[in-house]
Amino acid sequence: MSGVRQVVGMTGDEAVAHAVKLVNPDVVAAYPITPQTIIVERYSDFVNNGEVDTSFISVESEHSAMSACVGASLTGARVFTATASAGLALMYEILYVASGMRCPIVLAVANRAFSAPINIHGECTDQLVCRDASWVSLFGESAQEAYDETILSFKIAEHPDVMLPAMFGIEGFIVTHALERVETLSKQQVEDFIPASRIVRDRFCPDENKTFGSLVLQDYYMEIKRQQEEAMQNAFKVTKDAMQEFSELSGRKMEIIEKYQLEDADYAFVSYGATAGNAKAVVNRLRAKGEKVGALKIRLFRPFPSLDIFQALSGIKAATILDRSATFGSPGSIVQTDIASALYGKEDVPSLHGYINGLGGRVLTLPEIEEVYEMSKEYNNIGMTSTTDWVGYRK
Amino acid sequence: MTKEAPDEFSRWTKEKWGSSQLPMGGTVPYHTAYAYKTGDWSAFKAIIDKEKCISCMNCYYYCPDSAIIMDDNLKAECDMAFCKGCGICSKHCPADAIEMRRVTR
Structure with missing residues (x-):
């Protein structure tokens, strides 16, 4: 029934599949990979049962999946796909084609560690390394956020000022396979939020003389790429507005960054994805001990909300950045370096302490996060403005 | 077109x-x-001997640029505006009817 809020128990993957069902895209082309498989498995059930109007294309690889998505999207179709880890890596070449040809494809990523050693569990490196591919990039903490971001991503990607593909990530198994409480929306609500009729730019059509993907060399390439940067800048406001509209629609507050007990805080955790839940739990424990600490959760990773993060962290003494991603030989963890760039040269900003943790699904327990917090305070006390450590592994 | x-x-x-x-x-x-017209930089061109052509259409399907056209008598012809001289048609022709000839400029 329209307008009546239903609460359902769903895993993260199922939540994505059900949200896509309400969107009812024209084409879904996907290849199975753990921990994403359930998304397209459930969705192919919907297709087979005639519950959606989608053409489901079974492809032979992720490279083909994204290629099929690009082709479909160029005809003006609404397109969805999903992948993880090695699958996303195999798509990498076509990610740039999708954004370069301005295809508003939506991609669900079940964040999983890269091989080798082979591992199927949660880690966000796969999505973070796609940061330069000109895709709008979001992270979700829970099955609920996976559900919401699925619908939201179409809204952002298809906006005429953006027309860029969008990906959103949920951590493998931690979110994708955990059964959680999800508040659903009605079909009518989703149709009102992302109407079927929309502005479709130049599209691939047999009756029209147009060239897509033509050779563009030194004399025009940079102009075309600059268009993408401007679209990405536009995506910032579009995402903010879309989240505002979604909040009103769903009754759930949705913001590009989520601030938890930060108003009077001296210290802060910064995280994204499922880790943000643990960070908030640790804030509660530390607050009970009288510590003035809060947490900041990043939901929008690209375009990076530099100003919002600066404002949120302004006045904080030390920030503990919990980064569930691996990078080697870098000046800091992936998200830490972005935050450092956003804060550089500004007054009244915290010292930044990045912690690479949770790789391959490793759990960083709440007491361990408390220890990490104490480390950050100590670093700050001795005047270190930027540190990066690996935590939660055996030496 | x-x-x-x-x-x-x-x-x-x-x-x-x-x-x-x-x-x-x-x-x-x-x-x-x-x-x-993307055939202007090729080093070789496919020259088809229509007398030898047996209309098998192998060249038609193998040509990566769709530069082979079949004429009214179902004999292969090469559209030089698109032929890039790769030689695949020549390699596949069972009747040995396609010769790759170097372009002199």
């Missing part, structure tokens, strides 16, 4: 339009690939 590009199109190139004026994503909204 293809329509003439409007004057506006020649203005893009003459005036060197920038990012705010060019169509989104490098799309050319006036032509299909049929309008781009």
